[in-house]
Amino acid sequence: MPEAIPVDGATAEHVLEHLRHRGARVTTARRAIVEAMVNAQGHRTADEIAAAIHDAYPSINRSTVYRNLEELERLGVLVHAHLGHGAATYHLAANAHSHLVCERCGVALSVPTELFSELSTTMLAQYGFTIDPLHFSVLGICAPCRSTDAP
Amino acid sequence: MPEAIPVDGATAEHVLEHLRHRGARVTTARRAIVEAMVNAQGHRTADEIAAAIHDAYPSINRSTVYRNLEELERLGVLVHAHLGHGAATYHLAANAHSHLVCERCGVALSVPTELFSELSTTMLAQYGFTIDPLHFSVLGICAPCRSTDAP
DNA sequence: TTTCCTGCAAATAATTTGCAGAACT
């Protein structure tokens, strides 16, 4: 049975301790990335993370960020979602949520994953398919954009 | 009010006629792309379309394919969906369907859009968000992959 | 010290764009 995933409110140090217990090394890059994610109020793309840590750690390379995001996801600390066009977005697994993305203005709304429980049941019953609402985004038109539509 | 969108069973010529009526030109590239889409049993990526028409029309450039897919979509003939990772997939608007994509094996299942009517109602009521089930894919694990899971 | 991690540079994959000439209508 795997180590418990850090819960809401976990500090960067808690997450790093989790890594240590899993046998992964705690490096400057990982510390920087985890801090950036803990500080991020919501989700961030790989590039945004690289930019955010560039002030404090200018030498950390973008490829290191990508490699560590992948590793941190495999260790259960992070999850990522595809927003349709453009870059994937990452957030703490403890802070899991689904996304609604506006096709017109690009805004990404965070919504609780429970909203998909019914769809989940239907897809499983009819197709034997287990949906993963954290991994994809629902595209459509947000309320403000809809209201400025042509009549 | 826009011209009616070609219905199921439309031939390539019907679609091309539709283009003419909308004031768009009928060129070799567009004919080739529309034929490829009508012949496609399901959906195809831009690259697959470019490859498919390369035999009959070797000179048609990939960038022309991209430009025309965009134009044909704007004219209501085609729609595209994002499958998570990788390239977008196109199909005839008359043949509209949603997608379930397996995170493990990559298979894309085509499913009727009506499966999302309930989610649609919920998202609209709770967030004023109008979902577009043709434009995104539901990621998860398909039945065969699930059954070969570790216990 | 041994294995894992990192920077750097280059490679990929999926599109997009500028431009001058070619093709529809």
Next chain:
DNA sequence: AGTTCTGCAAATTATTTGCAGGAAA
């Protein structure tokens, strides 16, 4: 003729990979 398309080459965006040196445990 006049506007729209197209090929070609180069630029973009997002991400991945090879390799040799550097750092955790």
